[in-house]
Amino acid sequence: MTEEMTPIGLKEGMKFNCNSQNECFNDCCRDLNQALTPYDVLRLKNNLGMSSQDFLKQYTSLHYGPVSGLPVIEFKPNPEAGYACPFVTLKGCLVYEDRPGSCRMYPLARAIARSRDTGEITQYFALIEEPHCKGFGKETGQTVEEWLQGQDVNKYNEHNDKLMEVIRHKNRILPGKLEGVLSDKFYLALYDIDEFRAQIVEKELLKGLDIPEDILTKIKIDDTVLLEFGIKWVNHMLFGHKMTFGE
Numbered sequence: 001m002t003e004e005m006t007p008i009g010l011k012e013g014m015k016f017n018c019n020s021q022n023e024c025f026n027d028c029c030r031d032l033n034q035a036l037t038p039y040d041v042l043r044l045k046n047n048l049g050m051s052s053q054d055f056l057k058q059y060t061s062l063h064y065g066p067v068s069g070l071p072v073i074e075f076k077p078n079p080e081a082g083y084a085c086p087f088v089t090l091k092g093c094l095v096y097e098d099r100p101g102s103c104r105m106y107p108l109a110r111a112i113a114r115s116r117d118t119g120e121i122t123q124y125f126a127l128i129e130e131p132h133c134k135g136f137g138k139e140t141g142q143t144v145e146e147w148l149q150g151q152d153v154n155k156y157n158e159h160n161d162k163l164m165e166v167i168r169h170k171n172r173i174l175p176g177k178l179e180g181v182l183s184d185k186f187y188l189a190l191y192d193i194d195e196f197r198a199q200i201v202e203k204e205l206l207k208g209l210d211i212p213e214d215i216l217t218k219i220k221i222d223d224t225v226l227l228e229f230g231i232k233w234v235n236h237m238l239f240g241h242k243m244t245f246g247e
């Protein structure tokens with residue numbers, strides 16, 4: 001399959017319209033090779049009313065990023081179903097409200113650069129035009145920025161950007177494949193967050209760490225706070241970074 005990438009700015013027009021009348025409807029949800037971020041897993045398991053452990057076991061497989069060496073989760077490949085997403089139906093996406101960030105971004109690619117001085121993030125976008133997708137060239141009357149808002153993708157990007165820091169440190173401090181207990185800790189805190197919470201509550205996983213009471217209370221009831229906490233915990237356990245709160 002050939003594809004064309006065209007850089008595009010946030011204020012430019014988004015000439016792309018995906019809808020169920022397009023002859024390609026659902027084609028993009030087949031022949032998948034789709035990685036899921038920790039925030040994707042959180043949203044999907046809650047949509048399905050499953051524990052993270054059950055969701056990961058039933059729907060995902062684990063491999064290691066060839067560049068990052070970190071554990072990567074993707075939808076379990078199903079050759080009998082043409083490698084289709086487990087949630088695609090004839091009527092569309094079964095988990096639409098909580099579909100992964102990459103499903104929301106398509107057909108846009110996003111890259112970021114973070115300023116060393118201010119920490120400010122600059123985003124860059126490109127349109128990826130694939131021959132099977134018939135949504136291109138159709139006016140929506142929206143800018144790229146408005147289209148992204150309609151996809152409700154910004155909070156996905158915010159969470160995923162926090163993970164970029166882990167990846168950056170990993171390559172610098174622990175090059176190569178992450179293995180053994182460190183890999184287990186990464187998987188536990190960032191993907192299997194219900195088990196992470198259970199180990200915090202029942203097995204005193206955080207013993208010896210100085211965690212403020214209000215954070216401990218919040219991570220017991222709020223998955224998003226737990227995930228943000230998990231990134232700090234991983235930075236601490238893998239790279240020795242001090243865990244700080246309230247920033």
Ligand code: SF4
Nearest residue numbers: 018024026028133135
């Ligand atoms: S292939 Fe493109 S236009 Fe067709 S359903 Fe998927 S995203 Fe929409």
Ligand code: SF4
Nearest residue numbers: 029085087088093103
């Ligand atoms: S989660 Fe939904 S939108 Fe994403 S690939 Fe699966 S069916 Fe398609």
